Amino acid sequence: MRDSASSVMMEIESNKPAANGVVVGGLSPLSETLWRETTSTEFVGDVSARLTWKDLTVMVTLSNGETQNVLEGLTGYAEPGTLTALMGPSGSGKSTLLDALSGRLAANAFLSGTILLNGRKTKLSFGTAAYVTQDDNLIGTLTVRETISYSARLRLPDKMPWSEKRALVESTIIEMGLQDCADTVIGNWHLRGISGGEKRRVSIALEILMRPRLLFLDEPTSGLDSASAFFVTQTLRGLSRDGRTVVASVHQPSSEVFELFDQLYLLSGGKTVYFGQASEAYEFFAQAGFPCPALRNPSDHFLRCINSDFDKVKATLKGSMKLRFDASDDPLEKITTAEATRTLIDFYRTSHQCYAAKEKVDEISKVKGTVLDSGGSQASFLMQSYTLTKRSFVNMSRDFGYYWLRLLIYIVVTVCIGTIYLDIGTSYSSILARGSCASFVFGFVTFMSIGGFPSFVEDMKVFQRERLNGHYGVTAFVIGNTLSAMPFLIMITFISGTICYFMVRLHPGFEHYMFFVLCLYASVTVVESLMMAIASIVPNFLMGIIIGAGIQGIFMLVSGYFRLPNDIPKPVWRYPMSYISFHFWALQGQYQNDLEGLLFENQSPLLPKIPGEYILISEDVTPWIRGLIARRRMQQKNGTQNTTVAPDGLSHSPSLRTYVAKRATGRDKK
Numbered sequence: 001m002r003d004s005a006s007s008v009m010m011e012i013e014s015n016k017p018a019a020n021g022v023v024v025g026g027l028s029p030l031s032e033t034l035w036r037e038t039t040s041t042e043f044v045g046d047v048s049a050r051l052t053w054k055d056l057t058v059m060v061t062l063s064n065g066e067t068q069n070v071l072e073g074l075t076g077y078a079e080p081g082t083l084t085a086l087m088g089p090s091g092s093g094k095s096t097l098l099d100a101l102s103g104r105l106a107a108n109a110f111l112s113g114t115i116l117l118n119g120r121k122t123k124l125s126f127g128t129a130a131y132v133t134q135d136d137n138l139i140g141t142l143t144v145r146e147t148i149s150y151s152a153r154l155r156l157p158d159k160m161p162w163s164e165k166r167a168l169v170e171s172t173i174i175e176m177g178l179q180d181c182a183d184t185v186i187g188n189w190h191l192r193g194i195s196g197g198e199k200r201r202v203s204i205a206l207e208i209l210m211r212p213r214l215l216f217l218d219e220p221t222s223g224l225d226s227a228s229a230f231f232v233t234q235t236l237r238g239l240s241r242d243g244r245t246v247v248a249s250v251h252q253p254s255s256e257v258f259e260l261f262d263q264l265y266l267l268s269g270g271k272t273v274y275f276g277q278a279s280e281a282y283e284f285f286a287q288a289g290f291p292c293p294a295l296r297n298p299s300d301h302f303l304r305c306i307n308s309d310f311d312k313v314k315a316t317l318k319g320s321m322k323l324r325f326d327a328s329d330d331p332l333e334k335i336t337t338a339e340a341t342r343t344l345i346d347f348y349r350t351s352h353q354c355y356a357a358k359e360k361v362d363e364i365s366k367v368k369g370t371v372l373d374s375g376g377s378q379a380s381f382l383m384q385s386y387t388l389t390k391r392s393f394v395n396m397s398r399d400f401g402y403y404w405l406r407l408l409i410y411i412v413v414t415v416c417i418g419t420i421y422l423d424i425g426t427s428y429s430s431i432l433a434r435g436s437c438a439s440f441v442f443g444f445v446t447f448m449s450i451g452g453f454p455s456f457v458e459d460m461k462v463f464q465r466e467r468l469n470g471h472y473g474v475t476a477f478v479i480g481n482t483l484s485a486m487p488f489l490i491m492i493t494f495i496s497g498t499i500c501y502f503m504v505r506l507h508p509g510f511e512h513y514m515f516f517v518l519c520l521y522a523s524v525t526v527v528e529s530l531m532m533a534i535a536s537i538v539p540n541f542l543m544g545i546i547i548g549a550g551i552q553g554i555f556m557l558v559s560g561y562f563r564l565p566n567d568i569p570k571p572v573w574r575y576p577m578s579y580i581s582f583h584f585w586a587l588q589g590q591y592q593n594d595l596e597g598l599l600f601e602n603q604s605p606l607l608p609k610i611p612g613e614y615i616l617i618s619e620d621v622t623p624w625i626r627g628l629i630a631r632r633r634m635q636q637k638n639g640t641q642n643t644t645v646a647p648d649g650l651s652h653s654p655s656l657r658t659y660v661a662k663r664a665t666g667r668d669k670k
């Protein structure tokens with residue numbers, strides 16, 4: 001296997017043509033052959049992707065209730081073997097068009113028009129098409145090679161030998177020019193990692209790993225230097241030459257990059273300015289009255305003509321007298337950009353490119369081609385769950401902020417608790433102290449789990465990217481995250497729980513100790529789950545932490561410490577809030593675990609000891625003490641008083657003695 005992998009590597013490096021003379025998508029022929037062999041069903045028949053969109057309009061509802069058309073009546077197509085570039089000024093609707101085509105529009109966006117894949121209406125999300133978004137949501141603690149390897153395990157078929165998977169991983173690394181940083185970590189807030197351009201290339205590598213038939217990329221070259229941008233675009237062109245359909249939005253391409261595009265879709269204000277062959281755009285602009293001045297990059301010129309922000313810039317500069325008008329051949333000197341854009345949009349509507357596009361769309365739409373399956377993952381559910389558990393565990397163990405920092409804080413806080421409640425004893429005042437200690441442990445100590453929220457948010461971003469691209473489902477993610485977090489949560493709760501338990505000297509006995517730490521573990525797990533659920537709804541650090549803290553604050557209020565359970569107002573707070581609050585169950589359990597079976601000193605040594613059981617059921621020992629005092633006074637008056645206190649403290653209380661005996665034998669569970 002090792003030999004086969006290394007021979008693949010050698011071939012990749014020598015970049016020999018395949019048997020048919022074509023270097024497939026920049027991949028080595030042998031690697032591609034391996035790929036074809038192991039996933040042969042993928043390549044049977046015509047599995048190419050012909051995408052058309054007709055009269056596509058996207059309307060969004062704004063926060064003030066108004067609606068806005070982001071895209072208006074767009075018509076176009078993307079064919080196999082072509083690289084289509086979407087270009088336009090910022091806010092022109094490039095990302096929205098990609099989102100609409102890939103079925104990822106936001107909830108407040110409404111789409112009308114027809115989108116067909118191989119002549120059929122198909123939902124493109126979850127892996128049918130691969131989508132590389134603008135944000136590089138990657139796991140910061142993994143190296144580039146690990147990131148791509150885990151992705152390969154998550155998606156390639158289980159039966160494919162690891163040596164072949166590794167060969168594909170290596171070929172993808174080489175294809176995206178990531179060899180030099182293959183063993184460098186991606187990087188996060190505390191780890192210096194690869195550059196922004198390299199992150200972009202890793203994001204692309206993850207999606208091209210499965211050789212998708214249809215690939216969308218949102219600004220794949222943004223943030224890259226000209227050489228890297230050229231490299232990435234050349235790779236995309238190589239992928240398209242292998243019969244794949246590639247659509248990418250691009251900002252300000254250099255002339256070398258522009259020459260690599262087959263089709264150009266120019267957008268301004270959500271309207272089509274030009275759609276046709278990229279090489280014909282130069283002529284189109286000249287015919288429309290906006291010829292590209294000499295010595296100007298054509299793509300810069302196209303964007304300059306349709307970016308109305310230039311009008312504002314000009315007006316500002318004119319106002320500040322900083323703009324000098326030199327004689328030039330720029331057609332935009334005599335006209336505002338807004339006017340130029342209107343002229344170009346009108347010119348396009350009557351151009352032969354527009355008619356040709358409509359005809360082509362109708363022609364492609366009529367052909368009912370293959371229904372493309374989700375190309376997301378071919379790995380089994382078990383393999384996905386195992387890989388996600390392993391990847392998540394590695395990430396958690398390397399990320400200082402995920403659990404290690406929390407462990408440190410937990411230890412510090414529990415040492416503080418231990419010293420403040422040191423050897424708590426069984427004095428009368430220890431009853432309240434035990435209650436407040438338990439309340440602090442199960443309230444505040446579990447509360448500290450919100451410290452992991454930033455890491456949860458990062459995890460959720462990676463999950464959302466991978467989920468939308470069909471890498472795995474929700475269940476596999478939940479299993480992976482739950483299992484990988486378990487050892488850390490057990491470690492944290494056992495270490496901090498043990499420190500607290502033995503310093504405070506809570507109820508002696510192994511069972512009591514185990515109950516305490518397991519109850520702490522369960523509570524921390526609930527908080528973790530709660531924060532993860534919040535992270536899936538509110539992917540913003542500050543808002544998530546505020547919401548998580550608020551929910552836990554409410555739970556703590558009804559936990560039975562700040563107000564006794566029977567005193568909590570019944571509507572809402574007692575029913576159902578106190579029953580939903582995990583603090584309530586944890587605290588009641590710990591009170592029982594700690595107090596039952598202990599005898600506490602009374603307010604006066606003359607009074608009998610108070611059994612823990614009585615504290616648990618009466619909630620207030622005062623009436624009991626008052627009753628005892630009254631009885632004793634009566635005895636004194638009658639001359640039958642016995643001032644000595646029995647060693648077990650119960651001799652003066654036959655009713656309690658009976659109660660404790662019943663509790664001990666389990667007959668009275670009240």
Ligand SMILES: Nc1ncnc2c1ncn2[C@@H]1O[C@H](COP(=O)(O)OP(=O)(O)OP(=O)(O)O)[C@@H](O)[C@H]1O
Binds near residue numbers: 061062095096107108
């Ligand atoms: N869901 C939405 N709700 C409100 N406005 C939206 C929504 N989606 C897009 N828009 C608006 O539509 C316009 C086009 O946005 P889009 O992100 O598609 O532009 P773009 O060309 O990709 O810009 P950039 O190059 O800066 O990424 C913007 O003004 C944006 O604010």
